[in-house]
Amino acid sequence: SFLECLRVVRRLLGWKYAILLQILIWKLQNNDIPLKSNREMVQILSALNGSNDINIGYPNADRVPNGAPWTFRALTLFNDEKQNDDRKLRIAKGSTSASLSYAFVEFVVDLLNLTILLDKFDRLSYGVDEMLFPSLNSEDSLG
Template identity: 35%
Template sequence: MFPLAFARNVYKDYLFIEAELATIYAPQNSYCYSIDSDADERFKSRMHALSNCFDNVFIAPKEFSLNSDGHDMDMAHLACLEILRKDKSWKYVALLQNHDTVIKTNAELVQIYTWFNGSNDVGTCQMTPNLYDTTLDWSFRGSKLFKN
């Protein structure tokens, strides 16, 4: 068995979230949802009710004010990772946003992660200048991570 974990930041479209869980659900996997503090109460209530239906579906206890600039997205994912790390059986975790769709089956994901052999696949993109200090040197040399 090769259990996986999924941490998803959510804020709307409950029926989509439920359908996505139904599509990717496997009993050996773990699922955590971090809810936007600005989401409507009905959405929050439905998400909590959904998590009560499964032993492996969790809701992060703290809510964060999420927005399209990415503010608090990492903190929301970390809140889920804190919950998910209590169950140390999973091998990989996927960090997802509200409308991200998993387009591989569980078996395909397991095969891909097996090929990764413990490595990561992390995507990057150009950040907008208002989100970081543009006066710093963000190169590998500037980060001083390496001695030479």
């Protein structure tokens, strides 16, 4: 659902960051962001200077599909086939909450084909929403 929201937001004008939040009724997560004033949020996001704010760490071994080829070619990761080669996407884990720059959202929505990657993640039963954006953000070879 985050990806669908980003596709909609991508078409809007005049924004610099998309903030993804996950608030669960039984386990309130990221409760400090809604408590910030607009001025405080602008100061925080301005300090990022176009960078993303995404929690990144190593994934739990049982949450990465075994034996799956993670090359850009196998994932058909880019819409432009010429960019799909034998580079490997390293899977990272983080929070589902993040602050994503306009440039990152534009890159993900316009240049990437996430169909196969999301299908691989969806085969897992837990924590898959914590791997997409951390993996994409932490992979230096994506550019």
